Amino acid sequence: MSKIYKEIGIGFIPVLLVFLAFQGVNVIPILFVSVLGGSLLYMMKTRGGIGTAAGGGDRKSKNRTPSFLTFDEIGGQDRAKKELMEALDFLIKHEEIKKLGIRPLKGLLLTGPPGTGKTLMAKASAHYTNSVYMAASGSEFVEMYVGVGASRVRDLFKDARARAIKEGKDNAIIFIDEIDVIGGKREGGQQREYDQTLNQLLTEMDGIHTNEAPRILIIAATNRKEMLDSALLRPGRFDRHIEVDLPDKKGRLAILHIHAKNKPLAEGVTLEQTADQTFGFSGAQLEGVLNEAAIYAMREDKPALEQTHLASAIDKVMMGERTDKETANDEKERVAYHELGHAIIAELVRPGSVSQVTVSPRGKALGYVRHNPPQDHYLYTKDYIEDQIMIALGGAAAEEMIYGGRSTGSRNDFEQSLSMVRNMMDAGLTSLGIIDREMVTKEQLMKENAVILDALMLRTKKMLDEQRSVFEHSFAILMKEEVLSGDTFRTLFDASVSQSA
Ligand code: ATP
Numbered sequence: 001m002s003k004i005y006k007e008i009g010i011g012f013i014p015v016l017l018v019f020l021a022f023q024g025v026n027v028i029p030i031l032f033v034s035v036l037g038g039s040l041l042y043m044m045k046t047r048g049g050i051g052t053a054a055g056g057g058d059r060k061s062k063n064r065t066p067s068f069l070t071f072d073e074i075g076g077q078d079r080a081k082k083e084l085m086e087a088l089d090f091l092i093k094h095e096e097i098k099k100l101g102i103r104p105l106k107g108l109l110l111t112g113p114p115g116t117g118k119t120l121m122a123k124a125s126a127h128y129t130n131s132v133y134m135a136a137s138g139s140e141f142v143e144m145y146v147g148v149g150a151s152r153v154r155d156l157f158k159d160a161r162a163r164a165i166k167e168g169k170d171n172a173i174i175f176i177d178e179i180d181v182i183g184g185k186r187e188g189g190q191q192r193e194y195d196q197t198l199n200q201l202l203t204e205m206d207g208i209h210t211n212e213a214p215r216i217l218i219i220a221a222t223n224r225k226e227m228l229d230s231a232l233l234r235p236g237r238f239d240r241h242i243e244v245d246l247p248d249k250k251g252r253l254a255i256l257h258i259h260a261k262n263k264p265l266a267e268g269v270t271l272e273q274t275a276d277q278t279f280g281f282s283g284a285q286l287e288g289v290l291n292e293a294a295i296y297a298m299r300e301d302k303p304a305l306e307q308t309h310l311a312s313a314i315d316k317v318m319m320g321e322r323t324d325k326e327t328a329n330d331e332k333e334r335v336a337y338h339e340l341g342h343a344i345i346a347e348l349v350r351p352g353s354v355s356q357v358t359v360s361p362r363g364k365a366l367g368y369v370r371h372n373p374p375q376d377h378y379l380y381t382k383d384y385i386e387d388q389i390m391i392a393l394g395g396a397a398a399e400e401m402i403y404g405g406r407s408t409g410s411r412n413d414f415e416q417s418l419s420m421v422r423n424m425m426d427a428g429l430t431s432l433g434i435i436d437r438e439m440v441t442k443e444q445l446m447k448e449n450a451v452i453l454d455a456l457m458l459r460t461k462k463m464l465d466e467q468r469s470v471f472e473h474s475f476a477i478l479m480k481e482e483v484l485s486g487d488t489f490r491t492l493f494d495a496s497v498s499q500s501a
Pocket of ligand 1: 073074075076077113114115116117118119120121177221223255258282283284285287
């Protein structure tokens with residue numbers, strides 16, 4: 001109905017203006033005032049005003065209380081969830097804690113790598129405590145104009161209180177992602193705008209009266225806790241820190257199950273295998289794996305996700321999309337020898353660990369070997385790291401053995417090797433003993449680095465030289481098929497070893 005009136009109005013106004021002009025009325029001031037009024041109305045509609053903290057419609061949908069998200073829908077993270085729920089109970093049982101004289105909680109800090117579920121935790125907290133949920137990101141407070149960030153912080157708290165009262169809730173949870181953007185260490189001088197924003201946040205936190213409803217709890221998230229100003233971390237502010245880490249195997253499996261709920265899995269597909277092969281993946285990456293696997297199934301017109309789709313999806317998330325890079329045949333041959341070098345060493349030092357050898361380009365890589373970690377590792381021995389370095393050096397060693405020289409294809413392998421040597425030095429696993437970088441000269445470090453890498457390169461070359469027949473057996477098949485599964489590779493490996501024995 002209102003649309004019809006609007007259209008009639010739009011048609012009527014110009015006719016009226018023309019009529020008035022014919023009557024000799026000066027319509028220019030009317031036109032000017034209408035244009036000005038229209039523009040103002042338009043600006044107010046599109047910007048949504050500062051009252052919505054930092055944005056327009058997007059922000060509104062972000063802030064809607066996520067009534068659907070519970071802690072059960074967050075996979076793994078059992079310890080973090082337990083700690084968080086315990087802290088949230090302070091908000092729920094505020095009467096009890098008052099009796100014991102416990103200081104109520106104002107701020108909770110979630111720390112951990114990107115994509116591990118910190119935002120999910122904040123949303124689930126709002127559901128758990130039946131609170132209003134407001135979200136903002138540190139970067140939204142950063143503006144060119146001094147004072148704008150601070151006024152946005154003020155508005156955010158004001159809005160949270162107003163919404164809680166309007167919706168009849170006792171609590172409001174304000175989630176601030178990337179808190180390090182505004183909460184970084186204050187060094188004075190240049191960062192006036194950042195300082196004002198942070199000061200305003202601290203003032204608002206100090207002004208939270210935890211005894212009267214609506215009670216406000218701030219949950220902040222960061223990947224860089226060490227960057228935060230100590231004023232933010234002191235008791236009474238963000239004094240509860242909860243680590244949200246990358247999931248272990250059990251956690252990965254739980255996350256995969258959550259995201260597989262709405263996807264048909266073919267018979268025989270085990271998510272266990274996917275959980276095994278995704279060591280180091282975050283929750284967001286695991287969600288990406290299932291999504292990509294479903295896309296592969298759709299491309300192939302399959303009604304359900306198969307294990308091969310999941311395997312390709314892991315590669316896609318880890319390495320990037322398969323590229324159409326046309327490689328010259330001699331280049332592809334070199335890549336095949338290089339990857340076989342990695343795979344053979346991996347199979348020798350850790351039998352059964354190769355999951356796939358590929359010579360089709362993906363992302364920036366021309367070929368790659370995917371490994372199965374036997375189980376999640378958080379502690380590494382010297383032998384384990386040396387084996388890893390030899391696997392990394394295997395590509396360059398194979399090129400030297402076959403072509404008598406290396407290519408630029410080993411750059412990434414060397415970077416990995418150097419970082420592992422650095423790790424060994426810092427952990428006191430080298431002949432330098434237990435050191436601090438300041439105690440030794442650059443020359444000493446360089447010398448030790450060379451000694452370790454030269455010895456490991458020599459061992460790698462010797463091991464590969466003893467397996468020339470594996471190269472001969474696998475090379476032609478790898479060139480033809482472009483992908484060798486771990487099982488096929490092992491069959492070829494075992495056949496060559498038993499033949500040469
Ligand atoms: P960032 O630090 O980059 O903001 P974050 O830690 O806040 O990341 P979320 O935004 O919570 O990560 O997670 C991103 C997506 O990853 C979620 O929408 C969800 O699909 C998936 N995800 C991450 N962790 C989990 C988990 N533990 N269980 C289920 N899904 C998860």
